[in-house]
Amino acid sequence: MVHQYRLNGYNIVMDTCSGAVHVVDDVAYDIIALFEGTPEEEIVSSMVSKYAARPDVTEEEVRACIGDVRALRDQGKLFSPDTFAEKAGTLKERSGDVVKALCLHVAHTCNLNCAYCFASQGRYRGERALMSFEVGRQALDFLVAHSGSRRNLEVDFFGGEPLMNFAVVKQLVAYAREKEKTCGKRFRFTLTTNGVLIDDEVIDFANRECHNVVLSLDGRKEIHDALRVDYQGRGSYDVIVPKFKRLVEKRGGRNYYMRGTFTHRNPDFTKDVFHMADLGFTELSMEPVVCAPEDSAALTEEDIETVKEQYEILAVEMLKRRREGRPITFYHYMLDLKNGPCVYKRLSGCGSGTEYMAVTPWGDLYPCHQFVGEEKYRMGDVWHGVTNTALREEFRACNAYAREECRDCWARMYCSGGCAANAYHATGSIRGVYKAGCELFKKRIECAVMMQAAEADEG
Amino acid sequence: MERIKTLETRDLCESAKNGGCGECQTSCQSACKTSCGVANQKCENDRK
Numbered sequence: 001m002v003h004q005y006r007l008n009g010y011n012i013v014m015d016t017c018s019g020a021v022h023v024v025d026d027v028a029y030d031i032i033a034l035f036e037g038t039p040e041e042e043i044v045s046s047m048v049s050k051y052a053a054r055p056d057v058t059e060e061e062v063r064a065c066i067g068d069v070r071a072l073r074d075q076g077k078l079f080s081p082d083t084f085a086e087k088a089g090t091l092k093e094r095s096g097d098v099v100k101a102l103c104l105h106v107a108h109t110c111n112l113n114c115a116y117c118f119a120s121q122g123r124y125r126g127e128r129a130l131m132s133f134e135v136g137r138q139a140l141d142f143l144v145a146h147s148g149s150r151r152n153l154e155v156d157f158f159g160g161e162p163l164m165n166f167a168v169v170k171q172l173v174a175y176a177r178e179k180e181k182t183c184g185k186r187f188r189f190t191l192t193t194n195g196v197l198i199d200d201e202v203i204d205f206a207n208r209e210c211h212n213v214v215l216s217l218d219g220r221k222e223i224h225d226a227l228r229v230d231y232q233g234r235g236s237y238d239v240i241v242p243k244f245k246r247l248v249e250k251r252g253g254r255n256y257y258m259r260g261t262f263t264h265r266n267p268d269f270t271k272d273v274f275h276m277a278d279l280g281f282t283e284l285s286m287e288p289v290v291c292a293p294e295d296s297a298a299l300t301e302e303d304i305e306t307v308k309e310q311y312e313i314l315a316v317e318m319l320k321r322r323r324e325g326r327p328i329t330f331y332h333y334m335l336d337l338k339n340g341p342c343v344y345k346r347l348s349g350c351g352s353g354t355e356y357m358a359v360t361p362w363g364d365l366y367p368c369h370q371f372v373g374e375e376k377y378r379m380g381d382v383w384h385g386v387t388n389t390a391l392r393e394e395f396r397a398c399n400a401y402a403r404e405e406c407r408d409c410w411a412r413m414y415c416s417g418g419c420a421a422n423a424y425h426a427t428g429s430i431r432g433v434y435k436a437g438c439e440l441f442k443k444r445i446e447c448a449v450m451m452q453a454a455e456a457d458e459g
Numbered sequence: 460m461e462r463i464k465t466l467e468t469r470d471l472c473e474s475a476k477n478g479g480c481g482e483c484q485t486s487c488q489s490a491c492k493t494s495c496g497v498a499n500q501k502c503e504n505d506r507k
Binding site: 456 | 467470481485490491494496503
């Protein structure tokens with residue numbers, strides 16, 4: 001199947017199954033729309049009539065363009081048949097029971113009291129707790145033992161606020177570095193922090209040991225401080241921004257994300273993205289809030305329309321900044337069409353519940369951080385491994401074709417069927433479809449592909 | 460092709476032949492944490 005759309009002056013045609021992307025003029029755009037199911041003579045007369053005022057659109061020209069479309073079809077770059085549906089399940093089975101990434105919840109507690117936190121201020125609807133070194137060490141041992149032939153292992157220090165358990169974080173990294181010497185694996189650590197406890201020691205540690213740091217900032221001071229407050233209700237913006245600046249500067253401005261959440265309060269979130277850019281940050285990510293629909297922070301249907309417009313505004317502004325020599329990166333617009341993921345990855349998705357799991361402070365395993373606190377999604381623990389194997393099979397079965405609605409969606413090779421946690425929270429089932437999320441995802445991909453077209457055009 | 464410019468992309472059908480090494484980053488470990496998006500992950504297959 002193909003997906004055609006117009007954006008920012010570009011006519012774009014995406015071929016779903018081959019991954020090919022074509023930038024076309026109006027005539028080719030119309031011909032491609034008619035190509036399947038319309039006889040050639042009808043296409044020719046229709047185009048010559050529609051473009052009668054254009055001297056370049058002769059019958060000969062139209063026939064030549066139809067020939068080009070046919071050639072692309074024959075090369076498998078347009079209307080390519082779907083040969084993946086049957087393979088979707090088996091390709092994902094290829095990974096067996098390998099685990100390659102863990103989200104370590106080193107602190108189920110937080111020094112901020114953000115109203116919209118999906119982790120309920122770090123407690124995940126449970127007790128406050130810190131992970132002990134012994135539990136963390138067992139988690140790392142479990143990861144290495146179950147990682148099969150995978151060399152790159154990922155560990156995210158998450159919470160709550162992981163720096164509230166910084167001593168254990170340091171111990172675990174030291175343990176992993178020792179283990180690397182004998183086990184033939186390479187650990188890549190990520191630290192996700194609200195920034196309150198960042199000091200020079202944290203900065204030096206994060207910049208020496210962490211492959212990536214994710215820094216939570218919601219953008220404009222008034223937006224950030226409205227929800228990201230301490231237990232006295234005081235905003236955290238003035239405390240964290242100087243610390244983030246220092247960390248990023250000492251890090252050389254690389255391998256970090258300034259990550260924000262936008263809510264019903266700021267569907268015009270590009271103002272917040274540009275505010276981050278104005279602060280000097282260039283690696284940016286801004287995500288729609290995840291919360292119950294009745295929550296006052298939840299995005300409304302009207303907000304969704306605004307957000308879609310905002311994604312377009314962001315893409316156009318990013319192109320402008322690129323031309324002006326002051327580029328910024330937006331996580332969801334980072335598409336590498338040439339060296340991006342293989343079809344296995346595109347069919348399989350994030351690997352939650354199979355290759356990727358979250359570990360609670362008590363050592364319990366969950367499919368990902370967003371399921372922690374949902375008792376029925378407990379998979380096992382780091383001592384005994386996955387004991388709820390039926391649940392693992394349920395997650396293994398999640399792929400780009402697991403949902404009926406995805407089978408004829410052009411975006412399935414970009415989202416892999418979407419986030420299981422979002423589906424669960426929106427529909428009660430990990431095999432459900434979170435429709436608002438799909439709409440936003442598709443808009444983001446359209447913008448990202450348009451930017452690739454523009455960059456190819458502008459050189 | 461005068462009216463059609465094709466961007467250079469990885470052929471997904473081809474990638475089925477030697478893909479699936481599993482070395483690439485897990486999506487949620489990077490920045491989103493609340494949504495799945497695999498398309499922006501880099502391929503880390505040495506034998507591509």
